[in-house]
Amino acid sequence: MNIAIGMELFDVHTHKKPLAVVNGYDVRYILNIYPEDFKNAEEDIDSLFSCGVHPWYSLNTESDLQLLTEIAQDKRVIAIGEAGLDKLQGADLxxxxxVFRRQIELAIQTHKPMIIHCVKAWDELIALYKEYKTAIPWIIHGYRGKPEQAKQLAALGFKLSVGEMxxxxxxxxxxxxxxxxETDTSVISIYGVYQRVAEVLNITVDKLSxxxxxNVKCTFR
Incomplete structure (x- = not known):
């Protein structure tokens, strides 16, 4: 499925397929999926996917990472992730x-952006970003940090995806x-997210779309 600019709403990170049309807008989305579940999507020719190993489940992941390497070649998989670091949950940092490094390297190899999960590990994330110095976009999903941190991350080159929180x-x-x-796991529609963000920015939903x-066209090539 090609990405085309029009009257569309883009949900860059969701765990469930949304309605095709919401409030008159066509909805395009990136469905997050785990490697072992991707086989169930073989007949799904209408979705675009992100696929990765979440930091919460980073123990004993060799088979998942090997499978991810194969899945990443699929043209429907347009991003690697969600992957990243979480100091509050999951295995030892x-x-x-x-596990995160291996996915960074896979993203670089396949020229696909990364969907990033980061909790309380910002210094480590920034250090890795500077170490790899890659042109591959890193999109921090579900961002809800402070304004000063958002400015710092954007200045470094990170992209920030926001939801209802x-x-x-x-x-x-x-x-x-x-x-x-994005909607992530929220019950709110992507239109609801756009509407709220547009109101905050004092612009129309059409302008935000x-x-x-x-941004989507430039990032997900």
Whole structure:
């Protein structure tokens, strides 16, 4: 499925397939899926996917990482992840980091962006980003940090995807060319997310849809 700019809403990170049309907008989405579940999507020719090993499940992942390497060749898989670091849940950070590194390297190899999960490990994430110095986009999903941190991350080159939990001041602090929207596991529709973000930015949903469609087109080549 080609990504085309039009009157569309893009949900860059969701765990469930959304309605095809919401409030008159066509909905495009990236469905997050785990490697072992991808075989169930073989007949799904209408979806685009992100596929990765989540830091919560980074123990004993050799078979998952090998499978991910194969899956990443599929044209429907347009991003690697969600992958990353979490100091509050999951295996020891050293193990998480090793699994994350392997996915970073796979993303570089396949020229596909990364969907990032990060909790309380910002210094480590930034250090890895600087170490790899890759042009592959890193999109931090579900971002809800403080405005100052959002500005710092965007200045470094990170992209930030926001959902219903992000504060107004943080949304305002994200440069327009670094902004994405998502639903993740929320019951709110992607239109609801766009509507809220547009209200915070004092622009129309149509204008926001144009901004994010352009970001999607530039990021997911």
């Amino acid at each position: 050293a193990i998480q980091t090793d 992000c504060s107004d001041e943080t949304i305002k602090s994200i440069p327009s060319d670094s902004l994405f929207c 144009t901004i994010i469609a352009h």
